[in-house]
Amino acid sequence: MSEKVRVMVVDDSPSTRTMLREALALGGGIEVVGEAGTGKEAITQAGELRPDVILMDVRMPDGDGVEAARKISSQNPSTKIVALTWSDDPNTVRDMLTAGAIGYVVKGGTIDELCGAIRRAATGEPDLDQKVLPAAMEDLRRLLEEERGRREQVERLAKAKSEFIQVLSHELRTPLTVISGALRFLQQRGVGPDETVLVESAIRRSGELEFLVEGLELVASGPTGEGAASPGEAINAAIKRVDAIPEDVRVGGNFWSGVPHKYVERVTFELLSNAVRHGKRPIEISARGGDGNAHLMISDAGGWQPPNPDFSAFFQEDMSATRIAGGFGLGLFVASRLCQACEGDLTIRALEGRTVAEARFRIRENVPTIPQVASTAS
Numbered sequence: 001m002s003e004k005v006r007v008m009v010v011d012d013s014p015s016t017r018t019m020l021r022e023a024l025a026l027g028g029g030i031e032v033v034g035e036a037g038t039g040k041e042a043i044t045q046a047g048e049l050r051p052d053v054i055l056m057d058v059r060m061p062d063g064d065g066v067e068a069a070r071k072i073s074s075q076n077p078s079t080k081i082v083a084l085t086w087s088d089d090p091n092t093v094r095d096m097l098t099a100g101a102i103g104y105v106v107k108g109g110t111i112d113e114l115c116g117a118i119r120r121a122a123t124g125e126p127d128l129d130q131k132v133l134p135a136a137m138e139d140l141r142r143l144l145e146e147e148r149g150r151r152e153q154v155e156r157l158a159k160a161k162s163e164f165i166q167v168l169s170h171e172l173r174t175p176l177t178v179i180s181g182a183l184r185f186l187q188q189r190g191v192g193p194d195e196t197v198l199v200e201s202a203i204r205r206s207g208e209l210e211f212l213v214e215g216l217e218l219v220a221s222g223p224t225g226e227g228a229a230s231p232g233e234a235i236n237a238a239i240k241r242v243d244a245i246p247e248d249v250r251v252g253g254n255f256w257s258g259v260p261h262k263y264v265e266r267v268t269f270e271l272l273s274n275a276v277r278h279g280k281r282p283i284e285i286s287a288r289g290g291d292g293n294a295h296l297m298i299s300d301a302g303g304w305q306p307p308n309p310d311f312s313a314f315f316q317e318d319m320s321a322t323r324i325a326g327g328f329g330l331g332l333f334v335a336s337r338l339c340q341a342c343e344g345d346l347t348i349r350a351l352e353g354r355t356v357a358e359a360r361f362r363i364r365e366n367v368p369t370i371p372q373v374a375s376t377a378s
Helices: 014-027 039-049 065-075 090-099 111-122 133-189 193-221 231-242 261-278 331-341
Strands: 005-010 030-036 053-056 080-085 103-106 248-251 284-290 293-300 345-351 354-362
Touching (some): 005 039, 030 039, 030 111, 053 111, 065 090, 080 090, 090 103, 193 261, 193 331, 261 331, 331 354
Parallel strands (some): 005 030, 005 053, 053 080, 080 103
Antiparallel strands (some): 293 354
């Protein structure tokens, strides 16, 4: 550095501070701009002097170096802290590094070593005394092992979650098929006028449940990374299934490479269904690609924003104040997880009196671009 490094010395011993001030003056390129004898004094003077580097003793009365380092690092991030202490205890090293120290020097070394640590700290380069390096490396190794263990645990939980959804979907599909078949059999045989309404309602609800199970199966299976979605076809299929025509539909581009067509169709259905059943017209749909992402937006005039942006499974707020119709409460969860599976996300926000739902999918290049066949709405 061309300019002198501005240093503040913190130590509870006046004689030590004097010795350090005189020694650093001989090092060249370093200017001691202040000193403190306690942690509290160090915090106050650090805010006033704004030194480049603070030489911080670890153990002091009236607030130790660890506490002072933590507060100074939080309040003055540009000030670098170098711990200067007699202790090479691994716990002390860990505490200071965790508190924000960028360097750790054990007393008893040469002035050149100390000046070198200060200069490196001023440029943002970490520096550990050779005496504490083995303990620091052992700490790093342990932390990496713990992180690997946590990552493996997360992967196991994700696998268990996927398997649970697959099993749940399978176990639901069989009885739903039986129930749906029995209801249609009764409908074909003919029932009384009162029973007709009940049977038709039960058939409709069982169909909705079967469709919900299909969505859970999509979440559990994950994307294959092959094929390309046709946003125009996906939107048309969703409109047909919801049986409601939006006031405006705008589609840009032919295909979204690497985005499963079924995902786009299902997300479109869930968002459009949400707008039709719970929102207010006019309803608008737009789809476009850009910046490596595909964007699907569906908006209505309801001006509603969900209190839970994570769309947790099985969560459904009472929307009687803003939305007059009910639903399963899992549709947005399914849509959000399908977006996440494609390295995207789902957001719903209130914007200028409208409810704007935006689904984002990551477009993956260099994959087969043959569009997947759109499913037939039933």
